[in-house]
Amino acid sequence: MIVLKLGGSVITDKDRPETLDGDSLEQAADAVANALEGEPEDLVIVHGGGSFGHHNASEHGVSTIAGTHDAAAVLEIHGAMKTLNQFVLSRLLDRDVQAVPVHPFSTAHRDDSGDLELPTGQIETMLGEGFVPVLHGDVIPHTGVGATIVSGDELVAELAHDLEADRIGLCSTVPGVLDADEAVIERISAYEDVAAVLGASEATDVTGGMAAKVQALLALEAEASIFGLEGLASFLGGESPGTTIE
Numbered sequence: 001m002i003v004l005k006l007g008g009s010v011i012t013d014k015d016r017p018e019t020l021d022g023d024s025l026e027q028a029a030d031a032v033a034n035a036l037e038g039e040p041e042d043l044v045i046v047h048g049g050g051s052f053g054h055h056n057a058s059e060h061g062v063s064t065i066a067g068t069h070d071a072a073a074v075l076e077i078h079g080a081m082k083t084l085n086q087f088v089l090s091r092l093l094d095r096d097v098q099a100v101p102v103h104p105f106s107t108a109h110r111d112d113s114g115d116l117e118l119p120t121g122q123i124e125t126m127l128g129e130g131f132v133p134v135l136h137g138d139v140i141p142h143t144g145v146g147a148t149i150v151s152g153d154e155l156v157a158e159l160a161h162d163l164e165a166d167r168i169g170l171c172s173t174v175p176g177v178l179d180a181d182e183a184v185i186e187r188i189s190a191y192e193d194v195a196a197v198l199g200a201s202e203a204t205d206v207t208g209g210m211a212a213k214v215q216a217l218l219a220l221e222a223e224a225s226i227f228g229l230e231g232l233a234s235f236l237g238g239e240s241p242g243t244t245i246e
């Protein structure tokens with residue numbers, strides 16, 4: 001079983017609020033549809049926000065730890081992410097991928113320590129019935145602080161652990177984790193080895209960019225890959241493009 005994240009920075013134009021990168025989303029949808037044509041494996045897709053969600057969250061001062069009790073703010077952030085989710089679903093459906101939505105706001109929460117709780121029975125049932133669940137970064141209820149953001153990366157880590165994923169892939173806007181000379185680092189096994197070159201996202205991003213991604217993936221038992229759109233087909237074909245996090 002594969003857990004794949006389509007980064008918001010890939011499928012949207014992260015510099016322009018609520019703007020899709022239509023060509024990239026089509027390319028990603030093509031790669032997923034092609035991969036499912038042969039011997040289909042169970043696949044769970046998670047997508048990030050890019051220019052949907054991050055701007056809204058930032059305007060309302062909401063992050064993964066700073067919450068809001070304002071229902072209008074929650075609906076604005078959640079609404080932006082549902083709009084993007086609908087775009088992703090429709091591109092996949094156009095290619096006969098049996099994609100269905102899972103909205104974390106309605107299923108997940110954080111406890112008073114900030115730990116993510118994500119029931120997976122619904123997702124496992126979808127997989128068993130031949131659907132491709134498509135989750136997304138979202139705003140979720142958070143004990144004591146109202147509602148906070150959950151990143152697609154956190155959802156990937158949680159799903160990979162709970163569903164015992166064999167393969168984990170993060171498709172982002174960079175060809176992998178880059179070193180100080182902008183070369184792709186092949187393998188990362190300890191955060192300290194790369195901390196100096198890891199930064200936040202260049203665009204508005206309330207969830208921590210590359211540093212948070214690497215940290216979340218290092219905590220997993222299975223290996224994970226971070227790669228660009230050009231590596232997506234090969235990842236889905238069983239290869240390990242970009243950077244491997246072990």
Ligand SMILES: Nc1ncnc2c1ncn2[C@@H]1O[C@H](COP(=O)(O)OP(=O)(O)OP(=O)(O)O)[C@@H](O)[C@H]1O
Pocket residue numbers: 006007008009010047048049050051152171172173174176177178179197198199200201202203205207208209210211
């Ligand atoms: N060492 C690094 N190597 C590669 N990218 C880095 C590095 N340090 C910081 N970054 C930034 O991290 C970004 C990728 O993280 P980002 O969170 O924007 O990606 P995403 O998951 O595709 O998007 P989203 O969070 O919207 O879903 C890159 O575009 C780059 O700006």
Ligand SMILES: C=C(C)CCOP(=O)(O)O
Pocket residue numbers: 008047048049050052053054057077081136137138139149150151152153206207
């Ligand atoms: C900002 C929101 C609502 C989603 C964040 O998800 P990410 O783009 O995966 O970090």
